[in-house]
Amino acid sequence: MKRQKEALEKVLNHDIVSIRQHCLHYDIGITPQIQADAGFKYDSTLGFNDNVGFRFGTSRPWYLYNLKGEKELPIMEIPLIVQDGALLNPDKGMRLDKETAFQYLVQITESVEKVGGVLTLLWHPNHIINQNWWNLYLQTLQYLDEKNPWFAPLHKIGAWWIDHIDDGSVI
16 A cells, blocks of 8 residues: 555655545554555544444544554544435435435535534546436535535645644544
8 A cells, every 4th residue: 555655646746644544444453554554644434334324423523543552553443424326326325306315415514513523525527427426426516515614625624633633642
């Protein structure tokens, strides 16, 4: 992972500090250390493929932990809360229609607001050709925009969290 990250940084000519494991492939016993060793500062893998919500019971970022070494790692988890496929895929997951999916998004947004958490959305670009998926994305962004949120990429969310919320302890 470190070699791949370095090669990509060289091509892009800037540092890459955040990651999400494709298909949410993740082994809690080894992935965090591999990501930390590669130099990542932020991860957003820990969510659901077949559901939406709080896989680890929170929408607030926390530092990952090396279970074998029994130590906190310098990589912050910004949990994945909502994924398009979990809501709308007709073959697996929740298999919701657009209207029901939107109601779930409203409920989750309200829960995140109550605790001052982070609402992360994963919408795959290859799904924009599906009109229902695209319309739900646009409806969600419009709904969120009315709440006057701060939209930002993962690395900016992580940096803001560290500067404004994190006191250096496990969150």
